[in-house]
Amino acid sequence: MNSVGKEKTEPHDVTSLDTLTWLPNRTAFLGKLEYNLDDMHRNGGSFIVLFINLDGFRSVNESLGHTVGDQLLLEVSRRLCDAMRPQDVVAHFGADEFTVLAKDVSNLPDVESIIQRIQRSLGRPYNLGEEQLSFSASIGVVISSEHYENPDAILRDASIAVHRAKSLGKARHQIFDVSMHQQALLRLGLEGDLRRAIEQDEFELYYQPFISLPTDEIVGFEALIRWNRPGHGIVEPQEFIPVAEKNGLIVPMGSWVLRQGCRQICNWLKQFPDQNLSLGINVASLQISQSDLVGEVTELLRKHQLDAQSLELEITESGIVENPIAAADVMQTLNQMGVQLSIDDFGTGYSSLSQLYRFPFDTLKIDRLFISQLCDPDDDSSVFVEAILQLAKNLGMIVIAEGIETGDQLRKLKDMGCDIGQGYFFSKPVSRDDATALLERSCATMT
16 A cells, blocks of 8 residues: 555445444445555554354354344344444444454454454354354454555455365364465465366266175265366365365266266166165255255156166265255155165264254264274274164164274174275275276175
């Protein structure tokens, strides 16, 4: 910002207010921020900017409606104003995005104190109609410095910081540093390449077998997406799936996996007609809420003349919690069609036991974390796994143990009566041709 010329006066534009909360809107906040940035360049001083996102706000609108969502935003705005000092600026950018400009703050203990005060205030239960709900916030922080020349750059970095905080989980905060901007630029390049990858069909499916523990035969596969990125080779999903989930690309990507997976299981069932095979396909929460998943599955089953039981859709606990109403309706319809439903990564989500009773799952997948510690005498994982197996048996569910890597783990799971195993002990995820070869060997062994 150019500090030469007539000194600015702090703006007071009553027309630049958010119509829901009557807090300053984005335009008004940028004006306040520009004034304080100019004052810092002229006279010194310091300030911080907080970018605040309410964790789980989307589920309120989807499950309770926008009227209740607006009530929640009004209460959040009141609590934020109460948590800050009179000289600070609280603004509402829209939806669940709030910003705070706190003056004369620069040291980390003061920053941490402000954040803790905000989290305590926002974390108190909210009475919304007949519901009492609790929320936390993700907070991105920018501390003023001489290198900032305009308010847009500060907001950009605060936005980067809050996205980093959200990626770490709920009720987190992140103070911006320069490396985050560099990572954001890399992520932006990755996002552009991902869009091109969908258009140019750069993905391929790998397959990891499901093994019947009583019979040792292959009873199906899990389809796992890989990206053959030009100039980089095969990219593992943990590198690009989070980016796809953030920008909505997970929806067309998930549709691609469904199409390719149904085509492949159809081919295998024709090639191995005596095998009762199924294919597990992961479904993201956005596919449940933002796509016609039921219509896609119905059309693919008809097109390939597939028995619905040949398809097993794997849904994580977190995906259910994010969209509980949409998930319940979609899963009930799929269940009535005969499609198998699996709860993935069981034991790592929000409310494991309640999900088993609320949703029509056929299969439960025990997370690899518990299997990796199964043979550790100082760990309680074996007790947990035995309890889950007994619970699943009582509910008529099949249990798949993920992440089996040793013979000792396999023997213990067999002794416990686990139904199906999956993991590197049997096979890593392999290409279509290698998966077909595994099937051929499995059939030859069983005859």
